Amino acid sequence: MSKVVALMGDQAAAEAMRQIEPDVVAAYPITPQTEIVMTFAQFVADGRVQTEMIPVESEHSAMSACVGAAAAGARTMTATSANGLALMWEIVYIAASTRLPIVMPVVNRALSAPINIHCDHSDTMGARDSGWLQIYCENNQEVYENIIMAIRIAEHKDILLPVMVCQDGFITSHAVEGVKLYEDKQVKDFIGEYKTAHSLLDVDKPVTYGPLDLQDYYFEHKRQQSEAVKNSLKAIPEIFAEFKKHFGTAYDFVEAYKLDDADMAIVALSSTAGTTKAVVDNLRAQGKKAGLLKPRFFRPFPKEKILNALKGVKAVAILDRSESFSNQGGPLFTEIRAALLDLPQRPLTCNYIYGLGGRDINTEQIKSVYAELEKTVKDKKVKNLVNYLGVR
Amino acid sequence: MKKGWKDIPIGGLIEQAGSAAEYKSGEWRTFRPVRDEKKCINCLICWLYCPDSSIKVKDKKMVGFDLEHCKGCGICASVCPVKCIKMEKEQQK
Numbered sequence: 493m494s495k496v497v498a499l500m501g502d503q504a505a506a507e508a509m510r511q512i513e514p515d516v517v518a519a520y521p522i523t524p525q526t527e528i529v530m531t532f533a534q535f536v537a538d539g540r541v542q543t544e545m546i547p548v549e550s551e552h553s554a555m556s557a558c559v560g561a562a563a564a565g566a567r568t569m570t571a572t573s574a575n576g577l578a579l580m581w582e583i584v585y586i587a588a589s590t591r592l593p594i595v596m597p598v599v600n601r602a603l604s605a606p607i608n609i610h611c612d613h614s615d616t617m618g619a620r621d622s623g624w625l626q627i628y629c630e631n632n633q634e635v636y637e638n639i640i641m642a643i644r645i646a647e648h649k650d651i652l653l654p655v656m657v658c659q660d661g662f663i664t665s666h667a668v669e670g671v672k673l674y675e676d677k678q679v680k681d682f683i684g685e686y687k688t689a690h691s692l693l694d695v696d697k698p699v700t701y702g703p704l705d706l707q708d709y710y711f712e713h714k715r716q717q718s719e720a721v722k723n724s725l726k727a728i729p730e731i732f733a734e735f736k737k738h739f740g741t742a743y744d745f746v747e748a749y750k751l752d753d754a755d756m757a758i759v760a761l762s763s764t765a766g767t768t769k770a771v772v773d774n775l776r777a778q779g780k781k782a783g784l785l786k787p788r789f790f791r792p793f794p795k796e797k798i799l800n801a802l803k804g805v806k807a808v809a810i811l812d813r814s815e816s817f818s819n820q821g822g823p824l825f826t827e828i829r830a831a832l833l834d835l836p837q838r839p840l841t842c843n844y845i846y847g848l849g850g851r852d853i854n855t856e857q858i859k860s861v862y863a864e865l866e867k868t869v870k871d872k873k874v875k876n877l878v879n880y881l882g883v884r
Numbered sequence: 885m886k887k888g889w890k891d892i893p894i895g896g897l898i899e900q901a902g903s904a905a906e907y908k909s910g911e912w913r914t915f916r917p918v919r920d921e922k923k924c925i926n927c928l929i930c931w932l933y934c935p936d937s938s939i940k941v942k943d944k945k946m947v948g949f950d951l952e953h954c955k956g957c958g959i960c961a962s963v964c965p966v967k968c969i970k971m972e973k974e975q976q977k
Contacts, residue, residue, distance in 0.1 A: 591895030652894065690897055700898035712889035713896055719889070 494678075494739075499671045501664035502527035504632040505571065505597040505657075507671070508639035510535045511679040514595075515566035515686075518546035518557035522576040523609045524661040525599040529571060551576040555583035555594075562592035563701045565691035567643070569594065573661060574601035574615040581619075587654045588623030589717065590702055593646030593686075594654040596624075597639055600762070600813075601661040602849040610850020611661035613761065614814040617823045623717050625655040625724060626791040628761040630747075632669040635659045637741060638788075643683045644731045650723040660763040662850065674739055682738045724792045745794035747786040748801045750776060754783030756865035757802060757839075759828060760811040761787060764846075764853055771858045782862050790824070795831045802832065805839045807868040809861045811881075813847045821845070821878045842874045846881035857882050905953070909936065913956035915971035917949050923968035930960035930969065 499507065505528045509517070517536075521529040536545040544566075548554045554570050562568040572580065577598060587594050598616050602608040616626060627642060629635045635657065642655040659665055690699045705713060725745075732743045747765070750772050751757060758768050765786035775782040785801050785808075787794065802808055810829070812822020820826055821843035832838045844861055847853045861881065868874055893899055926946050931939040938954035940947045961969040 589895065591897075690893075690899070697899075698901040700901075700903070701895070703896055703898055705896055708886065709892060709896070712887075712892055713894070715889040716892075716894050720894070 494672050494674045496670045496672050498668050499632060500527060500666050500668050501629075501632045501635050501659045502599065502666065503531055504636040504671045505639055505659070506531035506535070507673060508636050508679075509569055509597075510541055511674075511676050512567070512569070512640065512643055512683060513541045513680075514543055514569040516544045516546065516558070516561035516568045517570060518548050518554045518561065518568075519570045520548055520551050520554045520572070520576060522551070522573045524601055524611075524665045525571050525573040525576070525597070527665070528597055528599070551580040552583060555580035555587060558594050559583055559587050559590065559592060560692075562587070562594050563590065563692040565686075565688035565693065567647075567686040568592070569596065571597040571599070573599045574603050574609075577615045577619060578603060584619060584622050584624065586702070589713065591652045591717075591720070592654060593652055595639065595642045595646050596654065596656050597635070598656045598658045599661045599665045600658050608849040609661070611663050612813045612848045612850065613658070614848075616656055616658050617814040617816070619656070620791060620823060623653065623721075624791065625651075625653055625721070625789070627655065627657045627789055628787065629657065629659045629664065630762055630765050630786060632664060632667070632671045634788075635664065636671050636673065637735070637739070637743070640679055640682065641731060641735055641743065644734075645724065645728055647686055648724075648727045648731065650727045651720055653717075653720055653724070658762065663763045678738065682735070721792050725794065728789075728792070743788065744797065745787070745789045745792075746797045746801060747788060749784040749786065751783035751785060751801055751805070753781055754804075755781040755806045755869050756862060757783045757785055757805045757808045758811060758858065758861060758865075759785045759787065759802075759808060759824065761790070761813065761824065764811060764813065764858075767853060767855060768858050771855050771862065774855075774859075775862055780862070780866070782865075787824070793827060793831075798828060798831060799835055802828075802839055803835055803837075807865045807874075808839045808841050809844055809865055810841060811844050811846055811861075813845075815845050815848065819878065825878075840868050840872070840874050842868070842876065843878045844881040845878065851882050853882060908952045909955055910950075910952045913951075913954060914974060915956040915958060916951065916974055917954065917956070917958070917960055917969050918972050919946070919948070920968045920970075923966050925966055925968075927965060929963050929965060933959050933963045935959065
């Protein structure tokens with residue numbers, strides 16, 4: 493039996509963590525992730541979980557403690573945002589390279605300066621080359637379910653990589669929605685018990701974690717990481733299938749919304765996908781062939797799924813909530829545009845950078861993007877490759 | 885031929901204990917310790933201080949240096965109470 497409870501995105505994340513009941517959580521609070529750590533710390537204080545909670549003095553220490561705990565064989569979680577993620581940067585890479593299945597909810601927030609606590613994706617997009625897998629959540633329900641799924645993904649024997657589960661700061665993290673929560677036992681049955689093959693504390697089978705690698709084997713270890721990410725494209729669908737069997741919800745790497753016969757499409761991550769769906773419905777009511785593609789995963793990059801979804805579309809606008817300052821568009825755009833080159837007949841593409849520092853993205857703005865796409869389809873030409881949506 | 889990426893443990897994991905001995909760090913050395921046996925009083929203070937366990941001891945007596953692992957840091961020469969160890973530049977040998 494499941495029940496629907498009114499929860500903020502952060503509380504939904506904390507509920508998932510309570511049910512997962514990791515062996516170790518080492519975390520430092522930072523807006524807008526604070527309510528995750530706060531709520532979970534309360535669960536620990538109330539004795540509702542047996543988790544060893546380490547209240548560290550910084551995010552660098554948080555991720556360091558997580559690396560140690562995971563190497564020892566503990567199921568390990570943390571959570572962060574923006575500058576916190578930036579501070580743990582060094583260890584973020586070490587966690588992935590050491591192949592430790594840590595799961596970390598990240599509440600997306602702009603990086604300073606100037607100081608900003610509101611949503612954009614500059615924090616996790618910066619970490620796209622760190623070797624972590626990345627899931628982007630549209631709403632509170634996805635936050636809850638993706639965190640549960642992330643445990644299985646991270647710990648899968650063919651993957652063994654840490655996973656970030658991203659939600660939009662304030663927009664999702666502090667918005668209250670009805671979240672369908674499963675029973676504790678159901679969740680525990682789904683995730684099972686975590687057993688590492690190589691515990692740092694196993695004195696009968698001693699191992700060394702994190703040795704000197706240099707020119708000898710470092711390249712080979714990076715090659716293994718690439719393979720693990722590639723493997724995840726095969727292994728994750730098994731976990732989707734099991735999740736559906738267990739809880740009834742079907743997941744995929746991407747969500748295609750009214751794309752089948754679409755002439756024009758927007759690609760957007762996280763909560764903006766929800767806003768875009770409302771615009772698509774509106775345009776469809778007017779007989780316009782509009783659709784949406786919402787990638788749920790950015791790592792692994794679900795290339796085949798994206799190509800398959802976009803192959804029949806005439807014009808695509810890819811929305812980026814972060815800027816990479818290449819003047820060639822944001823990260824989502826450059827990767828999808830590069831992937832589309834493999835299609836013999838590909839849609840015309842353009843990029844919209846939007847919502848930086850929590851700047852509101854509304855249906856009117858998204859409508860204006862579809863209007864531009866309509867022109868692109870008619871003219872068979874992209875007017876402007878990189879556009880800034882909602883900037884003054 | 886060294887092993888390829890398919891044949892080594894993931895994540896840089898080393899599955900054998902004590903494998904550091906196989907890593908010949910002595911190649912890094914610029915200065916090598918040379919002992920005057922006549923002056924040595926076998927107090928073994930060098931053995932106590934050597935950070936690389938490179939002082940060889942047999943029957944409670946200092947018998948030489950493990951030059952495959954000694955990096956030439958000179959701590960032994962520095963702590964020796966009778967100054968019987970000198971650091972000599974490698975190419976002079």
